[in-house]
Amino acid sequence: MELGARAAVLAGIGSWLPPRIVTNEELAGELDTSDAWIRTRTGIGSRHVSAPGTATSDLAVEAGSRALKSAGAAEADAVLVATTTPDRPCPATAPEVASRLGLGTVPAFDVAAVCSGFVYGLAVASGLIASGSARRVLLIGADTYSTILDPADRTTRAVFGDGAGAVVLRAGQASEVGALGPFDLGSDGAFADLITVPGGGSRQPVGGDRYFRMQGKKVFRRAVAQMAASSRAVLERTGWTVADVDRVVAHQANQRILDAVAAELGVPAGRVVSQIERVGNTSAASIPLALADAALGGGLRPGHRVLLTAFGGGLTWGSTVLRWPDVAPVAG
Numbered sequence: 304m305e306l307g308a309r310a311a312v313l314a315g316i317g318s319w320l321p322p323r324i325v326t327n328e329e330l331a332g333e334l335d336t337s338d339a340w341i342r343t344r345t346g347i348g349s350r351h352v353s354a355p356g357t358a359t360s361d362l363a364v365e366a367g368s369r370a371l372k373s374a375g376a377a378e379a380d381a382v383l384v385a386t387t388t389p390d391r392p393c394p395a396t397a398p399e400v401a402s403r404l405g406l407g408t409v410p411a412f413d414v415a416a417v418c419s420g421f422v423y424g425l426a427v428a429s430g431l432i433a434s435g436s437a438r439r440v441l442l443i444g445a446d447t448y449s450t451i452l453d454p455a456d457r458t459t460r461a462v463f464g465d466g467a468g469a470v471v472l473r474a475g476q477a478s479e480v481g482a483l484g485p486f487d488l489g490s491d492g493a494f495a496d497l498i499t500v501p502g503g504g505s506r507q508p509v510g511g512d513r514y515f516r517m518q519g520k521k522v523f524r525r526a527v528a529q530m531a532a533s534s535r536a537v538l539e540r541t542g543w544t545v546a547d548v549d550r551v552v553a554h555q556a557n558q559r560i561l562d563a564v565a566a567e568l569g570v571p572a573g574r575v576v577s578q579i580e581r582v583g584n585t586s587a588a589s590i591p592l593a594l595a596d597a598a599l600g601g602g603l604r605p606g607h608r609v610l611l612t613a614f615g616g617g618l619t620w621g622s623t624v625l626r627w628p629d630v631a632p633v634a635g
């Protein structure tokens with residue numbers, strides 16, 4: 304195999320949602336909010352929330368084992384976990400996940416790019432494969448935001464849910480169906496405070512605010528503009544036009560953001576994958592969860608030209624493309 308032609312090819316996909324569903328009505332029983340407000344402003348009807356004591360690695364192991372099953376693989380050369388809610392500040396969550404999955408002593412590390420973490424992880428996995436460092440990579444996007452939300456913050460409680468999604472990427476040829484295309488990645492740390500957990504790091508090691516804080520309105524505008532710009536950039540690099548795109552799978556932050564990105568790009572609404580009504584915003588898990596859900600539901604079919612785009616804290620953003628391969632997702 305020629306080094307230059309080596310590409311990461313999607314070979315399996317798995318997902319996991321904790322069983323407990325929290326409806327808007329349940330939230331409204333506890334906070335000053337309503338089903339009507341949440342649906343109108345976000346498109347969310349319910350979200351999954353982990354049982355107390357559940358850690359991100361627990362969700363990651365569930366999704367990871369399903370992705371391996373979907374790929375028919377028992378081994379991987381590297382394990383990456385994209386997450387904002389690691390089990391602890393140190394060490395990373397991925398080594399424990401690799402061990403619990405029985406993958407031995409393979410390289411394993413976390414990717415910290417908040418809601419763009421899965422797309423950043425795809426880029427890192429592609430690099431490991433293209434350089435010949437790995438032939439098969441397990442990438443898991445997993446988040447347990449219920450552990451970092453302020454119980455009294457009606458806005459973030461309405462938006463975020465828990466979940467995990469995972470893919471297996473194998474070494475293959477760039478011309479194959481399922482091969483990841485070029486990437487567009489970016490960040491703007493001048494706006495780090497728009498999405499933040501201020502405390503618990505080296506800046507405020509003790510006594511700081513340990514809850515997730517988001518300036519929603521400011522983030523909204525940037526999310527739409529940046530996902531549209533990043534999508535255009537990656538399409539241009541790929542040599543596709545917007546009309547070539549069969550499905551857009553964007554980070555599931557808010558239905559109004561998905562609608563606005565589609566309108567900005569000129570993509571018909573029927574080509575935009577959305578699972579947000581049932582799961583809310585699951586951060587690094589949202590893209591693989593939406594891919595698995597759409598592939599299982601028939602909305603995403605083999606051969607479809609798919610555009611992936613994400614935006615999140617950092618600020619960070621990223622996009623890539625692939626033609627959807629004939630894989631059977633394993634969901635849980």
Ligand code: UT7
Nearest residue numbers: 336337340344418457458461519520522523526556557615
């Ligand atoms: O995932 C990473 C990237 N994240 C995003 O892309 C999220 C982007 N932002 C958003 O999705 C939206 O900004 C939110 C859903 C977070 C908020 O929606 P919004 O339409 O921007 O509302 P807002 O924050 O401007 O608040 C409008 C009003 C406020 O009341 P006043 O000041 O107008 O009286 C809020 O206090 O709605 C109020 N409000 C609520 N009311 C009922 C905020 N949250 C709620 C709530 N229920 N849950």
